[in-house]
């Protein structure tokens with residue numbers, strides 16, 4: 001009983017425009033997204049949906065689909081939350097529990113943004129971590145944040161190499177955050193996204209100033225690959241809804257484009273009946289999500305380039321191979337996911353495959 005084949009779309013999430021503190025306007029970003037051959041972009045300006053009100057949401061003439069969400073934060077500028085799918089922002093709410101709940105109540109979804117940020121050496125750019133881990137009900141976590149990672153490592157003279165080739169220096173997702181994400185996924189499904197946090201900001205070093213991360217460079221780093229049904233791109237609300245569901249359900253994987261174009265890669269689970277499952281939340285009729293699933297199952301990985309492929313089970317690496325493809329049999333319940341490394345760092349993180357009923 002093979003499940004239907006889904007189509008891969010690839011885009012960039014967490015972009016800021018001139019509607020908040022970004023250096024580029026919508027037109028520039030949409031052109032850059034087309035040059036970068038992206039299918040979609042998700043814009044998340046701070047505290048406003050200005051891009052939607054100005055009519056930028058939907059399929060643009062160049063074929064790039066634009067989804068407009070926004071980024072909410074508390075009164076100390078901590079606890080940033082990326083929200084999609086609501087008609088209005090959660091005005092005036094400064095307590096993370098209140099805005100996470102309000103966004104859900106109005107039909108939206110949300111992701112904790114750069115929750116593990118720690119940098120503390122550029123005065124004007126303090127860290128904005130997530131501090132309210134007591135809050136439940138968020139849909140997912142931005143486990144990989146391109147700009148936050150880059151700035152974490154920006155210090156001293158060796159930072160000069162970061163300026164010359166910023167994307168080459170994107171590091172791995174923070175291990176303590178991955179540990180937390182893995183632990184949460186044993187209780188309930190928590191999706192992950194990789195975000196750019198594009199600002200195309202000007203940096204100043206004494207008399208010098210430059211845009212270190214111009215938009216065309218920013219869009220060639222962390223990308224989000226989603227598996228979706230055939231999309232009705234011309235229907236903005238339908239296509240936007242499908243995109244939001246895929247993000248909420250973690251139906252895909254994230255990659256760092258500068259380590260290789262991962263578009264075309266496949267990471268699937270084949271259950272005991274031969275049904276093919278994509279990464280992410282179990283559909284109600286998925287046999288693999290049943291309390292007593294039938295083993296053995298297989299995790300099958302086919303990548304576009306050779307890499308070190310690692311199978312993670314309940315937060316621990318259990319198999320690995322240096323190859324373009326791998327296939328591993330699994331016979332235990334738990335949360336499985338794939339990581340792949342190329343060169344000096346992480347190239348791909350998949351969303352998890354929960355196998356068995358919760359808690360896992």
Ligand SMILES: [Zn+2]
Nearest residue numbers: 071080113128
């Ligand atoms: Zn933020």
Ligand SMILES: [Zn+2]
Nearest residue numbers: 014016071197
């Ligand atoms: Zn941001």
